Amino acid sequence: MERRQFIKNAAMASATVAATRLALGKDPPKPDSLPPTPGVTWDKAPCRFCGTGCHVQVGVKNGKVVAIAGDRKAEVNKGLLCVKGYHVGLALYGKDRLTRPLLRKGDRFEPIGWDQALEIVARRIFDDPEGFAIYGSGQWTIPEGYAALKLVKAGLGTNNIDPNARLCMASAVTGFLATYGVDEPAGCYDDLDECDVLIMWGNNPAEMHPVLFSRVIDRRSRGEKVTLIDIGTRRTRTSEHCQHHLLFKPHTDIAVANGILHLLLERGTYDRAFVEKHCRFRADSDPATLQGKEIGFDEFKRRLAEYTPERVQQISGVSAQDIRMLADLFGRRDLRITSLWCMGPNQHTRGTAINTLIHAVHLLSGHFGRPGDAPTSLTGQPSACGTVREVGTLAHALPGGLVVSQAEDRKKAEKLWNLPEGRVSGKPGPHTVELWRRFSTPKDEGGTINTVWVQVTNPARSLPNVNELFEPSRRIDGKFLIVSDVYPSATAQAADLILPSAMWVEKNGMVGNSERRTQQWFRMVKPPGEARDDAWQLIAVARKLYELGHPGMKDKDGRFLFAMEQGGVEVPVWDYRHYYDINVDSRLFEEYRTFTRFKHKDLAPYDEYVKARGLRWPVVEQPDGTWRETKFRFAGFDDPYVKKGQEFDFYHSTTKDGRAQIWFRPYQPPPEVPDAEYPFWLCTGRVLEHWHTGTMTMRIPQLRRAMPQAYVELNPADAKKLRVTSGDLVVLESRRGQLELPAWIEGRGAPPPGTVFVPFFDESLPINRVTLDAHDPFSKQPDYKKCAVRVRRSARRIARP
C-alpha cells in the first residue's frame, strides 16, 4: 500500500476509535494499536502546553518529531487533543532556536562556549550569593525544579527562588491551605464525568482546557443531562455551551459566593450533618493571617446576613433570581456539583478570599467528596502543580509541602539532604513581584537582588506592570540577567547572558498536572546545536561553584550536592558528555520522592511512571507490591490516609481535629476601579491557539496564522461611541502605560459595555505595560483581570493583518 494511503487509513482508524469512545463512553470492542506509519517510532509524552496534561504519542523519524497522535491509553484525554496539542511537535522546529550560549557585548550578542558561560554564572553567584535569585516556572520539569530549589536552598542557604506560577495559581494554594491545611484539589477530572452541574467561576475551559471541556460536552452528546453554568465577566466560547451565563461586575464574585452561602443558611438547606461533623468556621484576624481566627456558626451566619439576593444583585449585577437558582442547586442533596476555576479567581487582589469562598460553598452545602461533588481549581501550566506546588520552588517552601519558616521542616530537609544544621534559611525569599522590584531598584536604594537567572519563562512579557518591575533593571548598572530559553524571547533579548535550552522530548522529563497526576517521558530526539537540559545547566553551575570553593556545594560529609554514582563510581554528570550516562531525572526524582510522604503526597518509584500515563498522588504501595493512586482525597472510600471507618477526614486540618474550615470573607472593593479619567475595565487572558506569551505557539506557523496578533475586544456599543470599527487601531492607556492595538468587535469573546479584553500571547504587543501589580495579601499573586483604562481611536490607521 502506498505510504500516503497508510497514513490516511491510520488517521481514519484513530478518529473512528475516538468517535466510538466519545459516543459510547468506552473503548470499542477491539482497541487498535498506534497508527502504522512506516518508519516512525512512537513513544508517550505529556503535551508541552497546558495544565490539562493530555498525553500524546510522539512519532519520530530520522531524529525528528514528524507525527503526533492523541494517546488512547491516557485517561485524561482518551486519545483526543486540542489544536495546540496537535501541533506540539512543531514547537521544536521554529527557525530561530537558540543553539549556542550568547553573551551581551553592548547592543549585540556574541557566541561563547559553555565553559565560559558557566564560569560567568558561577562567578556572579560566588561573589554575591545573597544578591542572586532564580526565577523559574510551572513549565520546569519536576527534576529541573528540584535541582534549582536544591541549588538555592540546600546550597546557597538562601530562599531566593520563585516561579512564574506565583502569577497564576498562588491564590489557589493559599485557598487550599486556609481551608484544608494542605494544598491541591481533593477531587480529579473523574468528577467531570459524574457531575450533574458544572459551574465555571471566571473560567473559559472551552479555550484554555479544551480537551477537559470536551469531556463534558461529549457526555451531553450521549444524552446525559449536565447543567453548565458560566459565572464570568465576559461572554466566551465556554458561555456558548452553557445553559446559564451569569455576568458579574469585575471583582464581585465574592458577593455572589456570599449570596449563595447566605441563602443556604437562611433556608436551612445547608448540609447540617456534614458541617457539624467535618467543618469549623473562620474569618479574618487582625492583623490578617492565612489561618485567621475561629468564629462560631452563629457569628458566621450573622456576618452573612447582609448578603441577601437583592443586595448581591446590587453589588454584582447578577440577578437575585440567578443567585437563588445557584442556592437552589447547592441546596439539593440529589445533585452532584463540580466547580472549576483557574485564572479568574486566582488573578485577583482578593484571590485567597474567593478561593476559600468557593470551597466554603461546597463544604457548607456538603457537595464535597463524592465523585462529581468537588471544588477543583485548574492550572494553566503543565507542571504548576508538579514542580511548583509539590516540589516547592517558591520563596517560602521546601519540597513536599514543607515550609522554611518551620524549624522542624528545615531540620527534615537538612537531614534528607545530609546538610549541616542551620544550612537551610528560615527567612522566606522575595515573592515574584518583590523579587523583580528589587532587581529593578538600584542597590543603594534597597534593590538587593543583583543577578537573576530565568529558566523556562518570559517575565519581560508576563510580569504585570513591566515598565516598573522589569524594564528598569535593564538600565541599572550592576544588574545581570541570565536567561535559559529555547527561543530568543523578549526576556532573552533583554538578557546579559543567554543559555540555549533543550525542550520537551529533547530531554527526559516529568510533570504534574491539575489533578495531582505525575507524568513521565524519555528523551526522543536530540536538541539542536549546543542547546542543553535546564537541569544539567543547574548542576553544572553548582559544580563550578564547588570548584570555586563555595562551602554550600558540599554536604556535611564533603560530597558534592548533586553527586551521583553508578556501581560505586561517581558519574561526572556536570560534564554534558556524561549527562546521559545515567538517568539523572530518575536520580533527582527518587531523592525528591523521600520528601513527599511528610504531607501525604506520596509518589511512587520512577519506574511506575514509566509504565503509566501518569498516577495521581498519594500513590501508596499495596501489600502485593503494586502501587495504587488516589482519585478522591479526604474521602474514606478512596483515600488510604483517612482513618479507618471515617467517611471524611481532613487529616491536615489547621485546627488539628480532622475538620475543614469554612471562611467568611466580606466583599471589599478592588484597588483600582474605572472613573471619569480611565472609564473602562481591562481584563487580560489567553486564546485557544496560543500558549502564554506565545514564544512557542507564535513560532508554529499554523497557529500563528490562525491567530496572528493581539487585539482589543470592545463591546459594540462602546465601539460605536468611540467611532471604532474592527481592525481600527486604538490606544489603550492605564496609569502605568499604554499600547496601540487593533480593535475586534463581536469577535470570539464579547465583553459587556465598559469592559475590554486583551490577550497576552503577542510579544510585540505587550499588554503588561498597562496592567496593575497590586496583589493578594496572602498569596502575593497579582491581578491581571482588572484595572482601569481609557480607550481612544488612534490617529494612525494600519489595518489588522
Place this chain on the structure above:
Amino acid sequence: MAISGLVITLDDDPERRRAALAALRADERLTLGEPTGNHLPLIAETRRAREGVELIEDLFTQPGVRFVDVVSVDMSDELEDGDPASADSVGDPSHEEG
C-alpha cells in the same frame, strides 16, 4: 501534505445536523467516516499543516458542529520538505519571528 484525524461532535437537532453533514461532505479536503451517535470521525488533507488549523477554526463556526477534537496529525512530508526549519539552525536573538 498534512493528514489529520478529527472527530466532530454534531448538534442534536436533526435539521442542523443535516446542514452540517452536507457542508462537510461538500468540502473536498475532508473524508468522512461512519458516525457513531453524534460523533463523526473524519480525515482532513490539507496542502500545508497551517491550513489544517484554519480548517478547524472554520469547523468550529459551522452551524450544526458543536465541538471539534483532534486525534492525530502527520506532517512528515512537510518536515522532510524542510519546512519548518531544520533543527540545526543557529539561534540569532535579533531574529524576531520564526
